[in-house]
Every structure is written in structure tokens, then in C-alpha cells.
Amino acid sequence: xxxxxxxxxxxxxxxxxxxxxxxxxxxxxxxxxxxxxxxxxxxxxxxxxxxxxxxxxxxxxxxxxxxxxxxxxxxxxxxxxxxxxxxxxxxxxxxxxxxxxxxxxxxxxxxxxxxxxxxxxxxxxxxxxxxxxxxxxxxxxxxxxxxxxxxxxxxxxxxxxxxxxxxxxxxxxxxxxxxxxxxxxxxxxxxxxxxxxxxxxxxxxxxxxxxxxxxxxxxxxxxxxxxxxxxxxxxxxxxxxxxxxxxxxxxxxxxxxxxxxxxxxxxxxxxxxxxxxxxxxxxxxxxxxxxxxxxxxxxx
Amino acid sequence: xxxxxxxxxxxxxxxxxxxxxxxxxxxxxxxxxxxxxxxxxxxxxxxxxxxxxxxxxxxxxxxxxxxxxxxxxxxxxxxxxxxxxxxxxxxxxxxxxxxxxxxxxxxxxxxxxxxxxxxxxxxxxxxxxxxxxxxxxxxxxxxxxxxxxxxxxxxxxxxxxxxxxxxxxxxxxxxxxxxxxxxxxxxxxxxxxxxxxxxxxxxxxxxxxxxxxxxxxxxxxxxxxxxxxxxxxxxxxxxxxxxxxxxxxxxxxxxxxxxxxxxxxxxxxxxxxxxxxxxx
Numbered sequence: 001x002x003x004x005x006x007x008x009x010x011x012x013x014x015x016x017x018x019x020x021x022x023x024x025x026x027x028x029x030x031x032x033x034x035x036x037x038x039x040x041x042x043x044x045x046x047x048x049x050x051x052x053x054x055x056x057x058x059x060x061x062x063x064x065x066x067x068x069x070x071x072x073x074x075x076x077x078x079x080x081x082x083x084x085x086x087x088x089x090x091x092x093x094x095x096x097x098x099x100x101x102x103x104x105x106x107x108x109x110x111x112x113x114x115x116x117x118x119x120x121x122x123x124x125x126x127x128x129x130x131x132x133x134x135x136x137x138x139x140x141x142x143x144x145x146x147x148x149x150x151x152x153x154x155x156x157x158x159x160x161x162x163x164x165x166x167x168x169x170x171x172x173x174x175x176x177x178x179x180x181x182x183x184x185x186x187x188x189x190x191x192x193x194x195x196x197x198x199x200x201x202x203x204x205x206x207x208x209x210x211x212x213x214x215x216x217x218x219x220x221x222x223x224x225x226x227x228x229x230x231x232x233x234x235x236x237x238x239x240x241x242x243x244x245x246x247x248x249x250x251x252x253x254x255x256x257x258x259x260x261x262x263x264x265x266x267x268x269x270x271x272x273x274x275x276x277x278x279x280x281x282x283x284x285x286x287x288x289x290x291x292x293x294x295x296x297x298x299x300x
Numbered sequence: 301x302x303x304x305x306x307x308x309x310x311x312x313x314x315x316x317x318x319x320x321x322x323x324x325x326x327x328x329x330x331x332x333x334x335x336x337x338x339x340x341x342x343x344x345x346x347x348x349x350x351x352x353x354x355x356x357x358x359x360x361x362x363x364x365x366x367x368x369x370x371x372x373x374x375x376x377x378x379x380x381x382x383x384x385x386x387x388x389x390x391x392x393x394x395x396x397x398x399x400x401x402x403x404x405x406x407x408x409x410x411x412x413x414x415x416x417x418x419x420x421x422x423x424x425x426x427x428x429x430x431x432x433x434x435x436x437x438x439x440x441x442x443x444x445x446x447x448x449x450x451x452x453x454x455x456x457x458x459x460x461x462x463x464x465x466x467x468x469x470x471x472x473x474x475x476x477x478x479x480x481x482x483x484x485x486x487x488x489x490x491x492x493x494x495x496x497x498x499x500x501x502x503x504x505x506x507x508x509x510x511x512x513x514x515x516x517x518x519x520x521x522x523x524x525x526x527x528x529x530x531x532x533x534x535x536x537x538x539x540x541x542x543x544x545x546x547x548x549x550x551x552x553x554x555x556x557x558x559x560x561x562x563x564x565x566x567x568x569x570x571x572x573x574x575x576x577x578x579x580x
Binding site for chain 2 (some may be wrong): 067074075076077079080081085089093094095096163165201203204206207210
């Protein structure tokens with residue numbers, strides 16, 4: 001009787017060992033695949049010509065306007081977290097920020113185009129040494145929309161006396177969801193692939209939302225409070241420029257030609273109807289899973 | 301050694317009973333009309349279970365003392381037990397448990413299954429990871445239509461209130477539950493994502509908010525003040541942060557609050573939160 005039970009236990013233990021081995025093996029296979037994927041990327045990068053400034057670069061500047069009367073500023077309460085309520089007593093929703101008839105927080109970027117007879121995506125651009133900063137201040141993200149370059153260091157700061165978690169819902173890049181204690185150490189990350197645009201949220205403060213646009217080149221800008229933007233150092237050429245807004249994620253496109261050393265203008269206009277349609281990427285409503293288990297999506 | 305262990309058992313039993321009867325560790329004072337009935341039920345259960353606990357531990361100590369190893373080398377005797385005794389104490393235990401459960405059902409029934417008194421204040425509660433939202437109908441007394449497709453946290457539309465519905469124009473959504481003292485309030489609980497549980501210890505009841513269900517519960521708060529609302533159902537990684545507050549304010553303050561337009565509602569709630577200190 002005793003030995004039967006012992007034999008059963010031993011068999012169970014052996015089965016468990018085999019199972020864990022199998023899981024470990026399949027994981028390492030995944031890792032190898034990832035590594036191979038990474039290798040492909042680097043091969044692609046190697047095929048690109050590093051861009052050398054010619055001194056002939058121009059710029060693309062303009063303004064994004066909002067047609068149809070500014071919507072009322074939407075105030076809300078942060079009472080659920082006493083720190084947030086005291087640090088930011090009169091917060092406003094940041095999804096649509098209009099001043100006068102100008103729209104802030106629009107991510108304007110060069111999608112593709114020809115420069116010097118070659119596609120702009122055929123060049124490689126060194127990531128700036130200066131890290132990009134995404135701060136959490138008064139329980140809102142500063143800035144609300146951030147543009148960074150591939151491999152540029154991004155420092156996520158927590159200036160608040162309350163805990164946040166930085167939930168980065170990337171599709172092309174590594175997803176992560178990391179807790180950050182009050183005034184905690186910065187979370188330092190790099191995005192390895194171009195991706196427009198990655199939503200960032202904090203699960204503890206549902207109103208908090210930021211967007212990070214990652215591009216392989218430095219030709220992007222975010223409209224300021226007056227709806228203005230300027231993209232500097234653009235090689236002469238003809239480009240497709242996209243104006244992306246979080247409430248109109250398919251964006252608007254425009255063809256812009258930059259002359260040698262000359263500024264080009266690109267003005268965009270969004271209508272209230274476009275932004276109210278609330279269309280997300282590709283016009284498809286993205287349903288969230290009933291049970292969001294962020295820890296399962298995280299790779300550390 | 302056997303004697304020492306028996307004494308240890310009795311002392312531990314005494315200490316355990318003392319922890320409950322000394323009155324130092326008890327619930328926060330009840331503030332709800334149903335509270336005393338809950339407390340009475342709880343005390344009855346505690347007394348019944350307490351008597352059984354003391355009797356069982358005393359008997360265990362006695363057996364340990366009586367049948368200790370006395371060094372005389374007495375052989376242990378196998379006992380098959382006594383069927384009559386087994387039936388008797390199982391029967392008594394079952395009778396006690398069923399009676400206590402039935403009494404408890406009566407209290408629970410009064411809270412959940414008896415309709416809220418006519419004219420109760422109505423509040424819709426929408427729980428989400430990790431926040432409580434309280435929806436007030438506004439001066440028109442009609443709740444605006446909600447649509448899950450309109451839910452947008454970043455646009456501060458946590459419950460999907462449809463602005464196209466005229467009844468929604470005066471609705472307010474807040475993260476603090478405001479109630480009027482001595483006025484019955486009915487909550488309609490719903491959940492956006494996973495199961496949450498509404499719990500104010502001073503109200504004595506916990507009620508799950510379940511996705512897809514509209515769960516009703518009503519109570520009458522009787523003491524002005526501010527009380528903590530906790531989520532009593534593990535709902536995810538930040539469950540511990542799913543905290544809100546319930547305000548019980550004088551009727552006139554409540555009436556003037558619910559008459560306010562959307563744009564002023566939350567500001568006023570903030571003032572009330574600062575006015576009434578938190579009670580523990």
C-alpha cells in the first residue's frame with residue numbers, strides 16, 4: 001500500500017519535472033525566435049545609409065486648427081486619491097485640448113518620402129544622446145504626447161507623492177507594466193522599433209493617459225498649446241506628413257515638399273465631428289479583455 | 301509533559317475568548333439602520349460558536365491530561381467510536397447551524413430582497429479596475445442612457461454616459477458616494493470589468509458588483525460623517541488601491557448638491573469631503 005503510494009508520487013513528480021522542462025524549452029525557443037527577429041532588424045539597419053547632414057536642410061512648420069467651436073473644458077475629480085486631489089485640485093481632461101481654434105497634442109511626423117532620390121526610410125539616424133522625459137506630475141502625464149526616436153533613452157519619472165504604474169501597451173515593442181513608488185527611481189527604457197503611437201496608462205488612476213510616438217528618424221513634433229509645431233533639419237525632398245490625434249488615430253496626411261534650406265508649411269484642420277467619432281486605430285473598436293492581467297504580458 | 305500541554309490548551313482557549321470579550325477589538329460603530337440586526341446576528345453566532353469552541357477545547361485538554369503517558373507502559377486501546385454519540389452530536393451541530401443560518405437569512409433578506417422604501421435616493425454604482433464611480437440622475441431625477449461603447453477613461457466618461465440623451469445632460473458622476481442622513485438610499489451596483497465588492501464596514505454589509513448584473517441593495521445611514529469604501533473582492537493588481545469614501549450629510553446639503561449642474565457637482569463634493577472628517 002505504502003509503496004504503491006510512493007510510486008504514484010514519484011510518477012507525478014517525474015511528470016511535473018518533464019512538464020516544467022517542456023515549458024522551459026518552449027520558452028527558450030521563443031527567445032531564440034526573438035533573437036532571430038532582432039538579428040533581422042539589425043541586418044535591415046545595416047543596409048541603411050547613415051544620414052549625413054548637407055547644410056541644405058529645411059523645415060516643416062505649421063499649425064493644427066480645430067474647426068467647429070472649441071468644446072467646453074471637461075473638469076473632473078481626483079478625489080479617489082487624496083494626494084492627486086490636493087496636488088491637482090482643478091484638473092481637466094486632456095483628450096481634446098483646444099485653445100482658441102488651435103488643437104494641442106497632435107503628433108505630426110514624416111511617414112515616408114523621397115530625399116535626394118532615396119526613400120527617407122533608407123537612411124539611418126543616430127538616436128539623440130539626450131533622454132526623452134515622460135513625467136507623472138499632479139497625477140497626469142507631462143507631456144501628454146511624446147515623440148522619441150528608436151533607441152533613444154526614455155526616462156519615466158514619478159514626481160508625485162503617490163504610487164503609479166506605467167503600463168505601456170506597445171504592439172511592435174516590448175510591452176511593460178511597472179509599478180513606481182512615490183517619487184520613485186526613474187524607469188529607464190528604450191524602444192527598439194518604430195511604432196506610432198503607443199498608449200501609456202496608469203491602472204491606479206484611470207484618467208491618466210499618455211501617447212508615445214516612436215520613429216526611426218527625428219522628423220516629428222507635437223503641437224504646443226497654440227497648435228503650432230516645427231520639424232527642423234528636414235532634408236530637401238517630398239514627404240507624406242501625418243497629423244495624428246488620439247481621438248482620430250488614422251490621422252490626416254498631407255504631401256509636403258521641402259526645398260533646399262527653405263521652410264515648408266503644413267497646416268492641418270480637424271473637425272469636432274472627426275474627434276467625436278472617437279475612432280481608434282483602423283477604425284476598429286479595440287475591446288479590452290475582461291481580466292487584464294498585466295503581469296502576464298510583461299517580459300523582464 | 302501531557303499535563304503541561306493540557307494546561308497550555310486551556311490557557312490558549314482562555315486567551316482566545318478574552319480577545320473577543322474584552323471589547324477592544326471590535327467593529328467600528330454601526331451607522332446603518334440595519335446595523336444592529338447584523339451585529340445581533342453576529343453576536344449570536346459568536347456566542348454559539350464560542351460555547352462550542354470552549355467546550356471542545358476543554359474536552360481536548362481533559363483527554364490530553366487524562367490519557368497522558370504516565371510511564372506505566374499501558375497499551376493504547378483501539379476504539380471504533382460510538383455510533384449513537386456520533387449521530388447525536390452531528391444532529392445537534394446540524395440543528396444549530398441550520399437555525400443560525402435561517403436567522404441570518406432573515407437579516408439578509410430584509411436588506412436585499414425587500415424593496416427599498418418608496419422615495420429612496422437612487423445612486424448607480426459602476427465599479428471598474430480600480431475605481432468606484434457613482435452616477436447621480438441630477439435635478440430631473442432621470443438617469444441618462446449609458447452605452448459601453450462610449451466608455452472612455454481618458455475623456456472622463458467612466459460609465460459610458462451618452463451625451464446624445466437629453467436626460468444625461470444634468471447627470472453627474474463622482475468617485476465619492478454622497479448620501480443623506482436618515483434617508484433610505486438604493487444602490488444599483490454594476491461592474492465594468494471584473495467582480496468587485498462594495499464594502500463600508502460601518503454599514504455592515506458587503507455586496508458584490510458583478511459584470512452583466514444589476515444588483516440592488518438599500519440602506520439608511522444614520523450618522524453624519526465620512527466613511528471609507530473598500531473593494532472587498534480581489535479584483536486585480538491594484539485592488540488594494542480601490543478605495544473611495546462615503547459621505548453622510550444633512551438632508552439640506554444633499555438636496556442642494558443633487559440640484560447642482562454637472563459642472564459644479566464634483567467641486568461641491570470635494571468641499572464636502574474636506575468638511576467632514578473621516579470616521580474610523
